[in-house]
Amino acid sequence: MGPMWAPNGERRTRRPTTKDEVVLLGHGAGGRLTAELLDQLILPALDGAPGPMEDAALLPGSPDLVISTDSFVVSPLFFPGGDIGSLAVHGTVNDLAMRGARPLALSVSLIVEEGLPLSELRSVLGSLGKAAKAVGVPVVTGDTKVVGRGAADKLFINTTGIGQRSGSLHPSAVLARPGDAVLLSGPIGLHGTTVLSTREGLGFDSDIASDTQPLHRLVRAMSPLGPHVHVLRDPTRGGLAAALNEIARDSSVAVEIDEGAIPVPEAVASACDLLGLDPLVVANEGCLVAFVTASVADEALAIMRSVPEGAQAVRIGEVLPEGRRGRVTLRTLVGARRIVEMPLGEQLPRIC
């Protein structure tokens, strides 16, 4: 969930940032600013190099094991459809699933603000435990830190997951190919608009709920498609726009999607209209995009629709046979084409 960084691949050189600059909210929003922070500061400092951004990294020496980490800072802690506890399980389970891995174990690390009611902590952890149990992944280790009042906002949760890949499903953000069909497993925009509406008291949250759910079963159902599944990505921070831009860049392909094919629930559309948001940049926590060989697209859709998590799966576009590499375009309802930009990233802080 969100941009991961795997320090491998080709190094790019850029001017270092100047010393009077500071971290902005947008640096954590999963868009262009996040990518710049990674490329210009984090990876150079770690002596790594910018490479494909995958949702989970391979574990050195254990080629069938993958690892993924995420810190959850969503505000508020509780929202329609979920809470920070279930989200912390689903987010990491889904990152593992996007590499074709089933979850083996989770670690859970808490940073708690002094004064948090124990009842809230218990509720969150109960939800976390229930979500892990539903997925069938054990929480094997953890850590708890408490900081003084005002030094954190209630509760942050890190989960790190270890997953195991098996069979021939080895999707990667670099594997999209010209001609691929682009599939989407369900409607977009629910998580981000729900959290924002709850936080800001906008009232939309009576009509909508976060889509937070684990996607490992959906991915397992797709495993018979094996190497025909080129890319899997859950469009979390930065939404579908960020996910497709990352894939187009990392695979050096041109992607085109149909506005009319993208399922946007009515309440999401209304909320986005009011807030001036493009549903394409709103975070999701329970759907995935799949790039598959065109010849198996119908079979893939049928398989996705056979499990509840993919019941509303649709085909939304394709990888163009040719076109500007790294570019994502949208065919609008009136037949025009517009570029889908990588979101800059400042729009929706603390959405996950």
Added chain:
Amino acid sequence: MGPMWAPNGERRTRRPTTKDEVVLLGHGAGGRLTAELLDQLILPALDGAPGPMEDAALLPGSPDLVISTDSFVVSPLFFPGGDIGSLAVHGTVNDLAMRGARPLALSVSLIVEEGLPLSELRSVLGSLGKAAKAVGVPVVTGDTKVVGRGAADKLFINTTGIGQRSGSLHPSAVLARPGDAVLLSGPIGLHGTTVLSTREGLGFDSDIASDTQPLHRLVRAMSPLGPHVHVLRDPTRGGLAAALNEIARDSSVAVEIDEGAIPVPEAVASACDLLGLDPLVVANEGCLVAFVTASVADEALAIMRSVPEGAQAVRIGEVLPEGRRGRVTLRTLVGARRIVEMPLGEQLPRIC
């Protein structure tokens, strides 16, 4: 580093905490309050059960792999001898080492407060990268979240490590046996007093520096001792008092140490006098206690002293042939005995 929880073992039942209680600073300090939070709230919520507190958990299905997680919230970010970046590497590498494992891979997850100077972030990450390189462990994946001003205090870092055990060194907190010699690899109290002095402007930090360092080489040097090494533990939060109490409890043995044998640097003693602290409860980040078969104690000490990290290793006590299980006692300089209590936990927040 600090109490880990591995939800296995025998369940204890206690009264649940009442709903108007809140999280206290002491709940995160590694002492009795931390243990109570774990036993009464966290583990029941996760449907786990209280068990031995190990520094790292075994990975299900991969008996040679261990996993450990820690969130670092130390304040200030920079202190004599280290910073939150190097600490985040050493802490997790050491937790893996305490299970006899060499580090295979680290994940790094950042929670950054809006407004943090990029120069500080770069400095911390440079230190983190340097520490990881010195250990020889790759940072394979990560995550960055940014929260608004006032929603976090500058920077928190989670590291999660995967380690591999090999050979016959399989230490565990449950393996201390009557007659064991208790060894300590170096002086105590440096990290906690340094951080506290720096934070509070007490001025001791001109004389002392954190002992933060990786201990994997020291543990590797001890590996020829194999099964004679029963327990390894780095006495971090809660200090030597917490570490020994946890081992005494988990192994159901009585431990006795000699006050005169415990190396307390003069500056640490002065600082503790002034602050009203017992050096036994002050956090360390670069030493370990080892419980070994008495017959190999001299050999173990010689091995420990052969590497720089263990140059000042000493024997500080033993597991009594009989005595009250779970109790730790101190033979004082004047020949009296006093009980070394598990610290309650409120003394030193945000020390790691």
